[in-house]
Amino acid sequence: MNLKELAAHLNLSQTTVSRALNGFPEVSEATRKRVADAAEQHNYRPNTRAKALATGRAMAIGHVIPVSAQHEMVNPIFGDFIAGAGETYAKAGYDMVLSLVEDDKQEKAYRDMAAKRNVDGIILHAPRMADPRIDLLREIGLPFAVHGRASEVDGPYSWLDVNNKSAFQRATQFLLDLGHRRICLVNGLEYMDFAWRRRAGYLYALENHGIAADPSLMFAEEMTESYGYRTVMQTQALADPPTAYLVSSIIPAMGVRRAVEDSGRRMGREISVITHDDDLSYLRNSGEVPQFTATLSSVQDAGRQLAALLLDQILSVPNHMPTRLLEAQLTVGTSTGPAPAPASSSAPSSA
Amino acid sequence: MNLKELAAHLNLSQTTVSRALNGFPEVSEATRKRVADAAEQHNYRPNTRAKALATGRAMAIGHVIPVSAQHEMVNPIFGDFIAGAGETYAKAGYDMVLSLVEDDKQEKAYRDMAAKRNVDGIILHAPRMADPRIDLLREIGLPFAVHGRASEVDGPYSWLDVNNKSAFQRATQFLLDLGHRRICLVNGLEYMDFAWRRRAGYLYALENHGIAADPSLMFAEEMTESYGYRTVMQTQALADPPTAYLVSSIIPAMGVRRAVEDSGRRMGREISVITHDDDLSYLRNSGEVPQFTATLSSVQDAGRQLAALLLDQILSVPNHMPTRLLEAQLTVGTSTGPAPAPASSSAPSSA
DNA sequence: GAAAGCATCCAAAGCGCTTTGAATGATTGC
DNA sequence: GCAATCATTCAAAGCGCTTTGGATGCTTTC
Numbered sequence: 005m006n007l008k009e010l011a012a013h014l015n016l017s018q019t020t021v022s023r024a025l026n027g028f029p030e031v032s033e034a035t036r037k038r039v040a041d042a043a044e045q046h047n048y049r050p051n052t053r054a055k056a057l058a059t060g061r062a063m064a065i066g067h068v069i070p071v072s073a074q075h076e077m078v079n080p081i082f083g084d085f086i087a088g089a090g091e092t093y094a095k096a097g098y099d100m101v102l103s104l105v106e107d108d109k110q111e112k113a114y115r116d117m118a119a120k121r122n123v124d125g126i127i128l129h130a131p132r133m134a135d136p137r138i139d140l141l142r143e144i145g146l147p148f149a150v151h152g153r154a155s156e157v158d159g160p161y162s163w164l165d166v167n168n169k170s171a172f173q174r175a176t177q178f179l180l181d182l183g184h185r186r187i188c189l190v191n192g193l194e195y196m197d198f199a200w201r202r203r204a205g206y207l208y209a210l211e212n213h214g215i216a217a218d219p220s221l222m223f224a225e226e227m228t229e230s231y232g233y234r235t236v237m238q239t240q241a242l243a244d245p246p247t248a249y250l251v252s253s254i255i256p257a258m259g260v261r262r263a264v265e266d267s268g269r270r271m272g273r274e275i276s277v278i279t280h281d282d283d284l285s286y287l288r289n290s291g292e293v294p295q296f297t298a299t300l301s302s303v304q305d306a307g308r309q310l311a312a313l314l315l316d317q318i319l320s321v322p323n324h325m326p327t328r329l330l331e332a333q334l335t336v337g338t339s340t341g342p343a344p345a346p347a348s349s350s351a352p353s354s355a
Numbered sequence: 356m357n358l359k360e361l362a363a364h365l366n367l368s369q370t371t372v373s374r375a376l377n378g379f380p381e382v383s384e385a386t387r388k389r390v391a392d393a394a395e396q397h398n399y400r401p402n403t404r405a406k407a408l409a410t411g412r413a414m415a416i417g418h419v420i421p422v423s424a425q426h427e428m429v430n431p432i433f434g435d436f437i438a439g440a441g442e443t444y445a446k447a448g449y450d451m452v453l454s455l456v457e458d459d460k461q462e463k464a465y466r467d468m469a470a471k472r473n474v475d476g477i478i479l480h481a482p483r484m485a486d487p488r489i490d491l492l493r494e495i496g497l498p499f500a501v502h503g504r505a506s507e508v509d510g511p512y513s514w515l516d517v518n519n520k521s522a523f524q525r526a527t528q529f530l531l532d533l534g535h536r537r538i539c540l541v542n543g544l545e546y547m548d549f550a551w552r553r554r555a556g557y558l559y560a561l562e563n564h565g566i567a568a569d570p571s572l573m574f575a576e577e578m579t580e581s582y583g584y585r586t587v588m589q590t591q592a593l594a595d596p597p598t599a600y601l602v603s604s605i606i607p608a609m610g611v612r613r614a615v616e617d618s619g620r621r622m623g624r625e626i627s628v629i630t631h632d633d634d635l636s637y638l639r640n641s642g643e644v645p646q647f648t649a650t651l652s653s654v655q656d657a658g659r660q661l662a663a664l665l666l667d668q669i670l671s672v673p674n675h676m677p678t679r680l681l682e683a684q685l686t687v688g689t690s691t692g693p694a695p696a697p698a699s700s701s702a703p704s705s706a
Numbered sequence: 707g708a709a710a711g712c713a714t715c716c717a718a719a720g721c722g723c724t725t726t727g728a729a730t731g732a733t734t735g736c
Numbered sequence: 737g738c739a740a741t742c743a744t745t746c747a748a749a750g751c752g753c754t755t756t757g758g759a760t761g762c763t764t765t766c
Contacts, residue, residue, distance in 0.1 A: 006751095006752060006753085007752060007754095008753095016716090017715065017716045017717075018717095018752090018754090019715075019717080019754085020714080020715055020716070022754060022755085023755095026754085030713075030715080031713095031714070031715080032714065047466065048470070049466075049467060049470030049471050050471070050752080050753065051471065051472050051751090051753070052471040052472060052473040053404050053408045053413065053472060053473060053751085053752080053753090054408050054721090054751070054752035054753040055753055055754080056721095056753090057402075057408050057720095057722065057723085057751090057752080057754095058720080058752075058753040058754040059753080059755095062404065064452070069441075071438060071441075071442075078434045078437070078438040078636055078637075078655075079434075080431040080637050083430075083431050083433055083434040086429070086453065087422060087429040087455055090420075090454070091422075091455060094454070099452050099453075100452065100453045100454070101415070101450050101451065102441060102450075102451045102452070103445070103450065103451070104437070104441030104442060104451075115398065115400075116400060119398060119400030120401070120402065120403040121402045121403060121404060122450065227637065228636075228637050228638070228641075229639070229641070230642075255638065258580075261613070262612070262646075265616050284431070285429055286429075286430065286431050286577075286579050286606050287431075287580050287606065288580070288581060290579075290580070290581035290584070304429075357721095358722060358723060358724095359722075367745080367746090368746045368747075369722090369723080369724090369746090370724085370746055370748095371746070373723070373724060373725085374725095374745095377724085381743070382743095382744070383744065383745095386744085386745090401722080402722050402723070405722035405723040405751090406722080406723055407723090407751095408722080408750095408751050408752065408753085409724040409750080409751055410723080410751085707766105708765105708766100709764100709765085710764080710765075711763080711764070712761105712762080713760105713761095713762085713763095714759100714760085714762105715758105715759080715760080715761105716757105716758085716759070716760095717757095717758085717759090718755100718756090718757095719754105719755085719756080719757100720754090720756100721752105721753085721754085722751105723750100723751085724749105724751085725749085725750085726747105726749080726750100727747095728745100728747085728748105729744100729745080729747095730743105730744080730746090731742100731743090731744085731745100732741100732743080732744095733740100733741075734740080735738105735739090735740080735741090736738100736739095
């Protein structure tokens with residue numbers, strides 16, 4: 005059933021039917037009712053493609069998700085983020101179109117999306133430092149919003165980010181307050197902006213405490229479970245092993261826990277662990293007292309909010325670039341405790 | 356830049372330009388070249404919406420992802436599945452449109468998708484036993500393919516599934532061969548078809564061995580980490596606790612491991628664990644010898660293959676309903692070992 | 707009672723593409 | 737030399753919707 009048929013069926017013009025359904029004022033309540041009933045009865049839905057062509061609005065938002073060719077990895081936090089965003093879109097009547105793209109084909113993917121005109125806006129994922137995609141999207145002229153931020157990119161754009169620096173600074177401070185001095189950073193890839201900011205927070209707290217950073221305690225890799233495991237195994241073999249780990253995601257944190265236990269130590273006793281926790285639905289930091297002490301910030305909620313920010317930008321005045329900075333919550337669990345009595349813990353390794 | 360402008364620029368008709376770009380034979384090689392060059396130079400991409408309207412093909416596949424309202428959960432395996440599917444789509448020039456929908460709004464979501472005509476086909480996720488959505492999609496008439504199968508649904512439809520029954524039967528058999536008699540099933544929700552089949556495999560192996568199933572050792576819940584943890588804690592408190600666990604996903608399996616270790620036991624010694632392993636990219640069952648003995652089947656690969664199956668169905672003759680049954684690989688890791696010497700292990704609890 | 711205003715409704719153009727049916731020359735066959 | 741064939745190209749219709757710019761008939765106003 006299409007508009008023409010519906011109109012014919014009602015002995016009305018397409019114009020009137022269209023207006024009745026879209027809530028224009030110049031149609032009598034009687035006919036509006038009649039039209040609505042008939043549409044309902046025949047399960048009429050306007051053809052999106054025709055509507056999009058006529059209005060110039062696609063009623064869809066694009067997500068370009070980078071897939072690194074080497075790793076073939078899909079970050080599980082995307083799942084939760086997208087669930088949040090999808091919820092917002094659904095409420096606003098928007099669709100979500102996903103494009104999984106290898107790193108080196110990103111530019112083409114964005115240009116294509118814009119030229120093909122099948123989305124009204126784009127969510128930019130996983131921004132890097134000085135990410136060139138931001139300028140690219142500006143040039144293309146499609147509205148966009150960034151999940152995270154890109155340092156060293158000037159000018160306004162719409163974004164939503166967790167205050168990663170402050171979160172990791174506080175977490176480091178927390179460990180320092182417990183007496184830990186050898187704190188290992190198990191970070192994500194540091195060309196990612198979020199990881200870079202976390203590192204900055206970590207370094208800042210150390211510096212404030214007069215502790216020099218030890219490069220042999222700073223790691224940056226793709227955040228897998230086995231990365232967490234390997235890192236602990238490796239660092240516990242050091243002459244002066246860390247007493248605490250600061251981890252970038254609950255996934256490597258699980259590997260960290262496994263390694264701690266495999267090596268006969270206990271979390272919260274010999275070794276303390278703090279992790280960032282995206283509150284992933286299938287990997288909740290559970291327990292009456294949470295398992296991990298964590299910097300908590302729901303990525304699903306971030307999805308909801310960023311989607312709303314983008315829609316806001318699309319629907320409102322042109323040069324409106326809303327941004328939002330979320331503070332992570334430092335929640336105390338069972339994975340942290342005072343630093344063990346210094347067996348041979350001399351002064352920090354190097355001034 | 357649109358077709359009209361490009362044609363004007365070239366002093367050609369829209370017809371010729373369109374045909375040149377779409378590889379029709381009735382255009383001279385000289386002009387085809389000229390057109391292609393100009394298109395390239397002006398970065399011309401046909402407007403998808405117009406093209407879709409004119410051709411009747413949307414060049415997009417829809418995924419309706421159920422989100423249970425109570426749990427607000429997004430199964431992380433979707434992430435990997437979608438990565439696989441997305442890869443196939445990208446190669447074929449298709450987009451992927453995602454629709455996250457609450458359980459009770461599914462029917463409407465499917466009908467809307469069909470009526471709005473913005474996808475050419477649908478992937479059906481997480482089928483339940485006797486899933487009504489299959490008949491619904493048949494009625495709607497949109498091509499579709501199912502990730503999994505639905506028992507008790509007659510007639511042909513396109514699907515791809517892992518042989519869940521055989522996988523869990525073999526896994527159970529493997530544990531029985533090691534001498535385990537109290538084997539706990541940590542299953543997914545059993546209205547899900549895959550979970551139901553796994554249970555069937557488990558029961559079949561037990562029965563073959565003359566062992567009566569013990570309802571107090573059979574669990575079925577949403578597959579979270581904490582579910583695995585709780586289940587082990589609870590069952591180890593039984594008078595006659597299980598010596599082995601058969602787990603439905605690596606996520607609860609991690610909770611199982613945590614509980615095993617928290618209760619002072621060791622995986623592969625006092626307690627054996629086999630898990631199904633979807634080969635999730637961030638949660639690989641890693642190690643030279645894998646951590647878990649597992650029934651392995653890559654869900655990302657499933658995504659790739661099922662997407663291809665659906666495209667095949669869309670592009671080929673009408674009543675072609677391809678299906679594929681994958682066998683999971685039983686890979687032996689460090690989490691299984693012979694059953695501990697029976698301390699008080701009497702005969703199975705009930706005949 | 708004619709002019710003006712109002713409430714409803716409609717015909718037709720247009721969104722950017724594909725595709726049908728023809729036109730235009732150039733080439734061939736006899 | 738003229739009809740028939742072939743290789744190119746084009747004008748225009750159509751996909752299903754929105755939207756512009758009238759129509760149409762009724763009330764109101766003075």
